[in-house]
Amino acid sequence: MSDTADRVAKIVVEHLGVEADKVTQDASFIDDLGADSLDIVELVMAFEEEFGVEIPDDAAEKITTVGDATKYIEEHKG
Amino acid sequence: MRRVVVTGLGLVTPLGADVETTWANLIAGKSGAGQITRFDASNQKCTIACEVKPKDHPWGFDPDKRVDHKIQRQVDPFIIYGIDAAGQALEDAGLTDMTDAEKERTGCSIGSGIGGLPGIEIESVNLHERGPGRVSPHFVHGRLINLITGQVQIKYGFMGPNHAVVTACSTGAHSIGDAARMIMMDDADIMLAGGAESTVNPLGIAGFAQARALNMSMNDRPEEASRPYDRNRDGFVMGEGAGVVVLEEYERAKARGAKIYAEVTGYGLSGDAYHVTAPHPEGRGAELAMRMALKKAGLGPGDIDYINAHGTSTMADTIELAAIKRVLGEGLSGASMSSTKSAIGHLLGGAGAVEAIFCILAMRDQIVPPTLNLHDPDDGTEGIDLVPLVAKKRQVRAVLNNSFGFGGTNASIIMQKVD
Numbered sequence: 363m364s365d366t367a368d369r370v371a372k373i374v375v376e377h378l379g380v381e382a383d384k385v386t387q388d389a390s391f392i393d394d395l396g397a398d399s400l401d402i403v404e405l406v407m408a409f410e411e412e413f414g415v416e417i418p419d420d421a422a423e424k425i426t427t428v429g430d431a432t433k434y435i436e437e438h439k440g
Numbered sequence: 441m442r443r444v445v446v447t448g449l450g451l452v453t454p455l456g457a458d459v460e461t462t463w464a465n466l467i468a469g470k471s472g473a474g475q476i477t478r479f480d481a482s483n484q485k486c487t488i489a490c491e492v493k494p495k496d497h498p499w500g501f502d503p504d505k506r507v508d509h510k511i512q513r514q515v516d517p518f519i520i521y522g523i524d525a526a527g528q529a530l531e532d533a534g535l536t537d538m539t540d541a542e543k544e545r546t547g548c549s550i551g552s553g554i555g556g557l558p559g560i561e562i563e564s565v566n567l568h569e570r571g572p573g574r575v576s577p578h579f580v581h582g583r584l585i586n587l588i589t590g591q592v593q594i595k596y597g598f599m600g601p602n603h604a605v606v607t608a609c610s611t612g613a614h615s616i617g618d619a620a621r622m623i624m625m626d627d628a629d630i631m632l633a634g635g636a637e638s639t640v641n642p643l644g645i646a647g648f649a650q651a652r653a654l655n656m657s658m659n660d661r662p663e664e665a666s667r668p669y670d671r672n673r674d675g676f677v678m679g680e681g682a683g684v685v686v687l688e689e690y691e692r693a694k695a696r697g698a699k700i701y702a703e704v705t706g707y708g709l710s711g712d713a714y715h716v717t718a719p720h721p722e723g724r725g726a727e728l729a730m731r732m733a734l735k736k737a738g739l740g741p742g743d744i745d746y747i748n749a750h751g752t753s754t755m756a757d758t759i760e761l762a763a764i765k766r767v768l769g770e771g772l773s774g775a776s777m778s779s780t781k782s783a784i785g786h787l788l789g790g791a792g793a794v795e796a797i798f799c800i801l802a803m804r805d806q807i808v809p810p811t812l813n814l815h816d817p818d819d820g821t822e823g824i825d826l827v828p829l830v831a832k833k834r835q836v837r838a839v840l841n842n843s844f845g846f847g848g849t850n851a852s853i854i855m856q857k858v859d
Contacts, residue, residue, distance in 0.1 A: 379509030401510070403577040 366413070366439070367432045373408045374428060377401065387429035395428075405431070413439045444620040445858060446701040447693050448533025448686030449797050450525035450634075454490035454679055454784050457501035458528060463801050465499065465783075466809045467831045471663040472784045473677055478640050486654040488662035489640045490679040490785030492521065511591065514578035516556030521682035521790075522588030522636035523595065526550060529632060530596065533686040533698065540597075545629040547600030548589035549619035550636065550684060551611040553789025553845065556583025558641035585789075588636055588682075600628040608845030609750075611635045612683060612792025613853050617707035619687050629689045634793035636682030645678060651717060654678060655753065666786075667813035668751035668779035669761070669821050676752040679785025683793035685800075690858075701800045702839075702855040706739065708732030712848030719756045719844060723763030726750075726842065729850040730767045733840065737854040741771030743838050744854070746808050748795045750842045751779025752786050758820050760842065765824075776834060778827040782812035792843035796853055799839035803857050807833050 371385045380395050391397040391405065406422045409415070409431060415438045417425070425431050449459045454472025456462035465472075472490040481487040493500040503512050503520050506527040512520055526548070530536050538546065563579050581587055586604035593602055601622050605614045612635030619633035639645075648654045655675035658665035666677040693700055710732065712725035719726065734741070747764065751757050757779070765772060780798050787794055802808050814828040825832075841853045 377510070377513065379513075396510075400577040407574065407577075 364432070364436070366436050369412060370409065370428060370432045370435065373412060374405065377405055377408060385428055387427070387432060389428050390426055392426070409435060415439050441624045442626060443690035444623045444687050444704045445690045445693050446685050446704065446800055446855070447688045447698040448529040448535065449701065449800065450528030450532065450684045451681070451794060451797055452492055452501055452521040452525050453681040453794060454492055456499040459532070459797065461499050466780060466798065467807060469810055469812060469830055470783065471812060472679070473662040473665060475662060476640060476645070479642055481645060484642070484645050485649040485656045486645055487659045488665055488677060489645070490677055491640055492681050515582040515587065515591070516559040517638035517680070518552050518556065518636040518682070519582070519588050519591060521638060521680070522550050522684065523591050525634060525636065525682035525684040526588070526592045526632050529684045529686045533688070535630065535686060542630070543597045544599045546598040547602060547622065547628040547631050548592050548598060549601065549603040549605065549615045549622070549631055549633045550588040550592065551605035551615045551789055552585045552588070552636050553606065553608045553611045554637065554639050554644070555585040557639045557644050559583045561641055561643040592632060601631065607849045607851070608847055609786065609788050609791055610843035610845040610849045610851040611789035612794065613796065613841060613843035613851035614709065614792070616685060616687070616704065616793060616796055617709065617851060617853055620704040620707060623687055623689050629692055631687045632684055633687050634682065634684035635789040637788040637790040638680040639788065640678055640680050648678065653717070653754065664813050666753045666782045668749070668753045668757050668782050668811055669817055669826050670814050671816045671818045673753045673757065675754055676781065677785040679781070679787040681784070681787050681794060682790050683797050685793065685797060700858050702803055703858045704853065705856050706733035706737030706854030708736065708852040710850045712850065714848055717846050719759050720848070721759060723759045725848060725850045726760055726763040726844060727766055729852040730763065730840065730842065733852040733854045734767070737856070739838060739854065741768040742774060744768060744771065744775050744840045745834070745836045745838055746799065746802050747775060747777035747840045747842070748799050749777055749779045750844045751811070752781055753779070758818055760844070761820060761824070772824060776808045776825045776827050776832060778809055778811040780809050782814070792841065792851060795843070796841045796855070799841050799855060803836045803839060803855070806836055807831050808836060
């Protein structure tokens with residue numbers, strides 16, 4: 363796993379209180395990890411903080427899996 | 441009218457993270473007071489409080505026991521304490537495995553006086569320093585007072601009354617009284633009722649200090665600072681925690697062979713119509729609440745064995761005492777009365793519920809908890825058994841619990857042993 367993927371996974375584990383082995387790149391925040399829409403807002407804020415990227419609302423709405431988040435951050439971080 | 445009994449208890453207090461530890465420490469005369477550790481209080485006028493102790497303390501609180509990790513991150517401490525105390529009470533009552541039909545007839549009335557002040561403070565700073573886009577999406581529902589009730593009903597699937605009282609320091613007592621009436625009126629068969637508070641944060645301490653309500657003269661002697669009825673009392677000590685009881689319709693509780701602690705027989709409530717923080721100087725509102733509770737219970741002035749007083753360790757202590765004297769008259773000579781705020785501080789919206797549980801345990805064990813630090817009783821206390829310094833074994837069949845709050849709000853609860 364890339365460094366970004368590792369750090370994304372760590373944030374997801376911490377925020378959602380899920381087992382680390384469930385946080386695969388394919389895992390859906392809502393369907394697999396028990397998140398609700400507000401949890402995703404919070405996660406996006408945490409990603410912005412950790413990676414110094416800005417994730418606008420329209421982009422955030424398209425982030426539904428752990429892999430989506432990793433991909434967006436890798437493409438946009440400075 | 442349907443009868444209402446108490447069948448489960450739950451406590452998170454500065455003296456323990458469960459009922460039996462708290463009670464044993466209280467009866468042993470221990471104090472939960474100390475220097476504030478939750479934040480750096482060195483610039484505050486008051487630097488002491490009765491904090492719920494951390495997990496590694498001999499009687500510390502472990503939030504992981506009953507509250508999901510994710511919820512812990514989203515909500516204020518008062519909600520975490522409340523969820524835990526509600527879980528304890530349900531376990532104690534043997535009601536963790538209910539049918540859907542029973543869950544539809546089970547509700548919650550768990551309130552708070554102030555609610556999520558620490559979170560409001562943190563997010564307010566966040567807003568100003570970093571902008572609106574950094575405010576937590578869980579900010580609102582993680583601070584709201586009715587979110588103990590909300591969280592508990594979601595966790596256990598309860599679909600009965602979803603209620604939360606906000607009456608400052610009488611919240612806990614009103615919560616129990618209102619919930620008992622909901623069962624009496626057939627709105628529910630089972631109610632979890634109580635209160636919680638956690639405002640040991642910079643804004644909470646500063647606010648009560650500026651209102652001249654806190655003790656600020658004994659920062660170097662925290663365990664001696666809460667001293668109800670003592671001539672040298674000088675303001676309350678902030679406490680935190682939660683108390684929740686399971687109330688149940690009597691016939692139902694009897695039929696399932698439940699352990700019945702007590703019956704809620706009297707509830708009185710009134711307003712002072714006088715001042716926002718000071719009680720009526722003659723305790724007129726307090727008197728009305730107590731008289732109403734006695735009347736509802738059908739008891740006479742000599743029938744009360746133990747009074748858990750509001751007794752915050754402020755000038756108001758003797759006003760309450762004068763009102764009690766008028767209500768009970770000669771009957772007071774056979775009663776014992778103490779303020780357990782001397783040991784656990786003032787839990788504000790949690791106080792009435794925690795103290796109601798102490799009243800119930802006094803009936804269970806036939807022992808009344810002490811008023812700590814009462815070395816020099818103030819004028820007007822002559823001839824009244826204020827249980828100074830050490831707990832006292834005695835007969836306890838009927839108890840009166842008083843709670844009064846800012847805004848001139850008063851609640852009195854009477855509970856009795858069920859034979």
